[in-house]
Amino acid sequence: MIGKKIGWSAVDLVVIAFALIPVAWLLSLSLKDPTTVAQGGFLPKKWTFDNYSAVFTKGNFLQPLINSIGIALLATLIAIVLGTFAAYAIARLEFPGRNLMLGAALLVAMFPQVSLVTPLFNIERSTGLFNTWPGLILPYVTFALPLTIYTMSTFFREIPWELEKAAKMDGASSFQAFRKVIVPLATPGVVTAAVLAFIQSWNDFLFSISLTSTDRARTAPAAIAFFTGASQFDEPAGSIAAAAVIVTIPIVIFVLIFQRRIVSGLTAGAVKG
Amino acid sequence: MTITEAKAARISDGKAAERRLGWYLCSPAAIFMLLVAGYPIVYSVILSFKRYDLRFPDQQGWVGFSNYATVLTNSFWWDTFGVTMLITVVSVAVELVLGMGLAVIMYRTLVAKGLLRTTVLIPYGIVTVVAAYAWFYAWTPGTGWLANLLPAGSAPLTQHWPAIGIIILAEIWKTTPFMGLLLLAGLATIPEELYRAASMDGAGRWQRFVKITLPLMKPAISVALLFRMLDAFRIYDNIYVLTKGAVGTSSVSILTYKNLVRGLNLGIGSTMSVLIFLTVAIIAFIFVRVLRTGAPGEGGRR
Numbered sequence: 001m002i003g004k005k006i007g008w009s010a011v012d013l014v015v016i017a018f019a020l021i022p023v024a025w026l027l028s029l030s031l032k033d034p035t036t037v038a039q040g041g042f043l044p045k046k047w048t049f050d051n052y053s054a055v056f057t058k059g060n061f062l063q064p065l066i067n068s069i070g071i072a073l074l075a076t077l078i079a080i081v082l083g084t085f086a087a088y089a090i091a092r093l094e095f096p097g098r099n100l101m102l103g104a105a106l107l108v109a110m111f112p113q114v115s116l117v118t119p120l121f122n123i124e125r126s127t128g129l130f131n132t133w134p135g136l137i138l139p140y141v142t143f144a145l146p147l148t149i150y151t152m153s154t155f156f157r158e159i160p161w162e163l164e165k166a167a168k169m170d171g172a173s174s175f176q177a178f179r180k181v182i183v184p185l186a187t188p189g190v191v192t193a194a195v196l197a198f199i200q201s202w203n204d205f206l207f208s209i210s211l212t213s214t215d216r217a218r219t220a221p222a223a224i225a226f227f228t229g230a231s232q233f234d235e236p237a238g239s240i241a242a243a244a245v246i247v248t249i250p251i252v253i254f255v256l257i258f259q260r261r262i263v264s265g266l267t268a269g270a271v272k273g
Numbered sequence: 274m275t276i277t278e279a280k281a282a283r284i285s286d287g288k289a290a291e292r293r294l295g296w297y298l299c300s301p302a303a304i305f306m307l308l309v310a311g312y313p314i315v316y317s318v319i320l321s322f323k324r325y326d327l328r329f330p331d332q333q334g335w336v337g338f339s340n341y342a343t344v345l346t347n348s349f350w351w352d353t354f355g356v357t358m359l360i361t362v363v364s365v366a367v368e369l370v371l372g373m374g375l376a377v378i379m380y381r382t383l384v385a386k387g388l389l390r391t392t393v394l395i396p397y398g399i400v401t402v403v404a405a406y407a408w409f410y411a412w413t414p415g416t417g418w419l420a421n422l423l424p425a426g427s428a429p430l431t432q433h434w435p436a437i438g439i440i441i442l443a444e445i446w447k448t449t450p451f452m453g454l455l456l457l458a459g460l461a462t463i464p465e466e467l468y469r470a471a472s473m474d475g476a477g478r479w480q481r482f483v484k485i486t487l488p489l490m491k492p493a494i495s496v497a498l499l500f501r502m503l504d505a506f507r508i509y510d511n512i513y514v515l516t517k518g519a520v521g522t523s524s525v526s527i528l529t530y531k532n533l534v535r536g537l538n539l540g541i542g543s544t545m546s547v548l549i550f551l552t553v554a555i556i557a558f559i560f561v562r563v564l565r566t567g568a569p570g571e572g573g574r575r
Contacts, residue, residue, distance in 0.1 A: 121539075
């Protein structure tokens with residue numbers, strides 16, 4: 001038994017190293033003193049936090065960061081509201097067009113985003129949406145909708161809805177039954193869908209570099225790609241690494257808090273096909 | 274009106290109300306997807322039959338299939354298409370093998386199960402561009418710890434095959450956990466008794482894997498493969514950061530984007546968009562066909 005445990009520990013360590021080494025490298029790079037970046041080596045020889053302050057002072061990273069947070073939150077909120085309606089209907093109601101709706105959602109989920117970039121670029125330029133928050137929120141919501149509909153309808157199907165009736169028989173009002181019985185049962189599904197939708201919107205790069213032109217709406221991942229050194233000969237590696245670490249922090253927090261939810265959400269649609 | 278008739282009328286009233294409610298609840302999401310995904314794709318089909326170059330706004334008109342002829346006879350398009358396919362097939366194949374291993378490890382390990390599942394979510398959740406920069410600097414001569422392991426003077430990201438290898442590596446690192454989690458869900462549905470019975474009959478570990486695990490996981494594997502194939506074919510972020518599409522590493526998405534921002538030729542760009550969309554549809558169609566014929570009870574070989 002002990003031998004087995006040691007064996008598994010070794011295997012686990014390999015997996016954890018595989019998953020974390022690139023992240024650790026980025027963190028180390030962000031802490032390197034600019035003069036030592038070009039020396040290579042995994043760990044910094046001279047530590048500094050200058051890269052992090054430089055990102056905000058010289059790199060103007062604050063605005064893209066605000067854009068990223070605002071746009072991803074708003075897109076998640078809209079996708080959750082619209083997705084909850086649709087998922088409830090799909091999970092509980094009988095109506096023609098139910099499968100069509102699921103099919104359409106699947107089609108959008110598999111859609112190559114780049115196919116939308118050229119037409120959206122032209123449409124948004126003529127409607128004034130180009131380089132604005134709504135201009136990015138629209139495609140983010142669209143691509144988050146299939147995810148939220150599938151995740152939440154799978155969750156909603158598992159809810160014992162008879163409990164609502166039972167609560168009403170026990171004297172609860174409709175609203176009380178909904179708030180005290182249904183909301184707590186449905187919340188895990190909604191939270192899971194929200195986390196997945198946020199991660200997906202946070203992750204986008206293609207729409208952000210195609211549909212924005214300035215820091216007015218450009219999100220953090222796209223802003224990082226536009227980082228340059230203070231002068232042409234300056235190496236932006238340190239600033240890029242620092243900005244990259246900052247963008248990763250919310251993801252790490254989400255993963256730590258919602259580990260179980262993310263796993264169940266990712267696999268919700270897959271098992272039942 | 275008899276009682277039963279009244280009852281029937283009420284039931285069908287209820288049914289009609291349920292239908293209406295279903296439509297009302299679905300319509301906001303449906304309208305959203307139609308406006309932001311449906312309309313642009315139709316618009317892009319229209320543009321693909323037009324000469325539409327933003328640098329020559331007064332020379333717009335219908336040109337039939339000439340945009341398609343231009344793209345499909347262009348060797349650069351086919352090179353790009355081939356590279357995209359190569360990256361897709363190789364990375365998904367490696368991910369399937371590694372993901373299977375990862376799923377078995379996450380399922381069977383006796384130590385730190387929770388920690389393992391939390392850790393592998395980091396590559397899944399991390400922003401692709403961020404991960405791509407980690408690899409970019411790791412392979413940059415001088416700066417990178419991986420580049421410094423190579424013989425002096427080598428710059429892998431500036432050579433065709435090493436660059437493609439690194440792009441594939443970055444893809445595999447990012448998405449193997451996703452594959453592993455999908456397969457883990459399939460693994461968890463297999464009843465443990467089957468393994469016990471098989472090992473009583475003297476089946477070894479490998480035999481049990483091939484004769485029990487693989488056949489029973491076929492649906493989970495197919496779904497995971499389809500999702501990843503379609504996703505890998507859209508590859509953009511990794512290539513943009515790692516090589517910008519230089520040294521023959523452009524994917525179809527990179528090419529379409531470049532055509533948009535550098536060329537401003539929306540006619541040609543839309544044509545490429547339509548071709549990429551068709552390719553994805555064909556891949557999905559083939560998969561669904563194979564899935565159907567592979568379902569239990571149909572054309573079973575054993």
